[in-house]
Amino acid sequence: MSLTAPAPSDQVPAPASVRPLSADEIACYQRDGFVLLRGFFSPEEIEPLRVSCLADPLVSGNLVAIADSQGNAQEVVSWTEMSDDLVGVIPRMARVVQAAAALVGRPVYHWHSKLSMKAPGSAGRWDWHQDYAYWYHEGCLFPDMATCTIAVDRAFPENGCLRLVKGSHHLGRLEHPRVGEASAVDPVRLEQALARLETVDCEMVPGDALFFDSNTLHASGPNLSQEPRTLLHCSYNATDNSPFIAGQEHHAYRPIDILPDSVLREGRFKSGFGDQQFIYRGETGQTNTYGYKLLRGSRPRDKVSSPLDPFST
Numbered sequence: 001m002s003l004t005a006p007a008p009s010d011q012v013p014a015p016a017s018v019r020p021l022s023a024d025e026i027a028c029y030q031r032d033g034f035v036l037l038r039g040f041f042s043p044e045e046i047e048p049l050r051v052s053c054l055a056d057p058l059v060s061g062n063l064v065a066i067a068d069s070q071g072n073a074q075e076v077v078s079w080t081e082m083s084d085d086l087v088g089v090i091p092r093m094a095r096v097v098q099a100a101a102a103l104v105g106r107p108v109y110h111w112h113s114k115l116s117m118k119a120p121g122s123a124g125r126w127d128w129h130q131d132y133a134y135w136y137h138e139g140c141l142f143p144d145m146a147t148c149t150i151a152v153d154r155a156f157p158e159n160g161c162l163r164l165v166k167g168s169h170h171l172g173r174l175e176h177p178r179v180g181e182a183s184a185v186d187p188v189r190l191e192q193a194l195a196r197l198e199t200v201d202c203e204m205v206p207g208d209a210l211f212f213d214s215n216t217l218h219a220s221g222p223n224l225s226q227e228p229r230t231l232l233h234c235s236y237n238a239t240d241n242s243p244f245i246a247g248q249e250h251h252a253y254r255p256i257d258i259l260p261d262s263v264l265r266e267g268r269f270k271s272g273f274g275d276q277q278f279i280y281r282g283e284t285g286q287t288n289t290y291g292y293k294l295l296r297g298s299r300p301r302d303k304v305s306s307p308l309d310p311f312s313t
């Protein structure tokens with residue numbers, strides 16, 4: 001079941017963004033499939049989340065480890081609910097939501113967010129993939145979806161910063177078969193794309209934000225450094241593109257309560273993630289529909305009351 005978007009006349013005016021995108025930034029996103037916005041947040045705004053992640057790098061036991069193609073652990077925690085914690089506040093901030101809407105080209109709602117954490121010296125990598133390859137199977141008819149990736153830590157090639165293939169969103173949705181222990185983009189297509197298109201290492205400092213299209217090929221390598229690498233990914237879907245299949249109710253359209261951009265500066269949040277409900281991914285050893293194996297599962301179900309989503313990447 002999905003709700004339909006309210007008529008524009010029913011909507012309360014949203015707080016204005018302090019950082020609306022320029023026409024050039026929107027054109028860059030449309031041409032390249034991504035746009036990097038330096039200093040989208042100030043480092044001070046992101047510092048409380050950085051400190052929370054440093055203090056509790058397993059996110060209260062909710063950080064799951066999913067096997068990559070080589071069987072190494074890639075660690076992530078995801079949510080769709082919006083708490084009053086930093087992880088529920090940041091995805092609702094005017095500058096993020098309104099930039100996502102400008103790039104998708106129409107109003108958006110929150111699809112899901114995640115913290116993707118690479119501990120110093122961790123071997124896990126995100127294999128090359130498009131997010132829409134997975135969201136297609138979750139019932140979104142159009143690829144009208146975008147992600148805002150916010151650097152919580154410094155991200156650089158040695159600690160596994162995000163890598164993107166410029167212009168790869170123009171390829172459309174590619175097949176994602178099983179590759180080794182995981183699923184990833186078809187290696188034959190990938191080889192062709194990498195030979196013809198430029199690959200970009202997305203180096204970021206805390207507060208930088210990268211918006212990318214749901215069909216943009218992206219990946220990241222292991223963390224060979226002594227520094228943690230945490231990225232906050234906030235993903236959005238067009239309000240009229242709610243999933244049409246059963247089992248995706250947690251991803252169904254819900255209006256966003258857009259928050260003023262001053263919330264972080266004014267300290268209007270409860271904690272880092274203490275009150276946040278996270279998606280339950282299943283138990284250690286389980287394998288999901290896409291073939292991802294959980295090397296370390298979620299906290300036991302009785303301690304979390306959250307949607308089951310073993311599929312979403």
Ligand SMILES: O=C(O)CCC(=O)C(=O)O
Pocket residue numbers: 076114116117126131160161162218219220231233313
């Ligand atoms: O955080 C990363 O390095 C990439 C994460 C990613 O691509 C994903 O979660 O789909």
